[in-house]
Amino acid sequence: MKYVLITGASSGIGRELAKEFARKGHHLILAARREELLKELKEELETTYQVNVLYLACDIAEDPKALYDFCKTNDLSVSALVNNAGYGDYRTFAEADIDKLLGMIDLNDRALVALTYYFLKDMKEEGCGHIINTGSVASFIPGPYMAVYYATKAFVLSFSLALREELRGTGIHVSVLCPAPTRSPFWSVAGGETTAVYDNILARTAKDAAKTGYDLYDNKKAYAIDGPVYKLLIGFARHLPLELCARTVGFFQSKTKKRR
Ligand SMILES: NC(=O)c1ccc[n+]([C@@H]2O[C@H](COP(=O)([O-])OP(=O)(O)OC[C@H]3O[C@@H](n4cnc5c(N)ncnc54)[C@H](OP(=O)(O)O)[C@@H]3O)[C@@H](O)[C@H]2O)c1
Helix, strand or coil: CEEEEEECCCCHHHHHHHHHHHHCCCEEEEEECCHHHHHHHHHHHHHHHCCCEEEEECCCCCCHHHHHHHHHHCCCEEEEEEECCCCCCCCCCCCCCHHHHHHHHHHHHHHHHHHHHHHHHHHHHHCCEEEEEECCHHHHCCCCCCHHHHHHHHHHHHHHHHHHHHCCCCCEEEEEEECCCEECCHHHHHCCCCCHHHHCCCCEEHHHHHHHHHHHHHHCCCEEECCHHHHHHHHHHCCCCHHHHHHHHHHHHHHHHHCC
């Protein structure tokens, strides 16, 4: 039996991705720290969609290999890996808590690289597989007031597209899901819950992002930005000189910061 493994499945986009994959008949392995939420989701998905759902409550940032070992020990074959777990921090770099910033790099980048590395070995043996990494619209632009977060997501896009190219012709695909600002618990974790994301009529839902994520799985494209307006905005921003782009993003983010 083949499984789709989704990290960060206890809430937000990961939870909706799990529903989307289950709706299409995929068996799932879910990972995040909050066991109760994973257990509830397992029960809901198994009852609604008649798929097998396993979960592991674990801290991926602390020990990414534990998740791989869980799959090996239980002889679970992972045909698609969705590296979705991640968090941000919304304040100036100088005011931020360094442990939160370093933990973010550990989760958003280090664990994503480690899990990709371990599961890729097995996918190579199988001669097929799909790795979907959650980036962001932040992957394309510098982001004052969330400087480290934006940089972690630039890493995800750069790493994933380079790896995709290395794997061309092997039967293994790598794609990047780039959500726009999305209503989810992400913003309370980041400390910006009353920012423009919640005031913003253009903000996306976790379900929107998950549908875009599933399309990536279906069509195996390199990346997808969720939402037509954000596709246009990022297309425009990429043509600005980088310094001006940083100033523009900083202007909007500093304004939203004052509303807190
Ligand atoms: N929301 C947005 O506006 C937005 C925009 C662009 C990109 N994204 C990206 O989308 C992804 C999902 O975010 P979201 O909006 O769905 O936020 P979310 O609702 O806060 O979900 C984050 C998920 O990551 C898990 N997680 C956090 N730390 C973890 C750790 N150390 N070990 C294991 N799991 C951990 C959380 O579960 P536990 O707390 O149970 O561990 C949760 O399931 C992230 O990569 C985020 O950067 C979000």
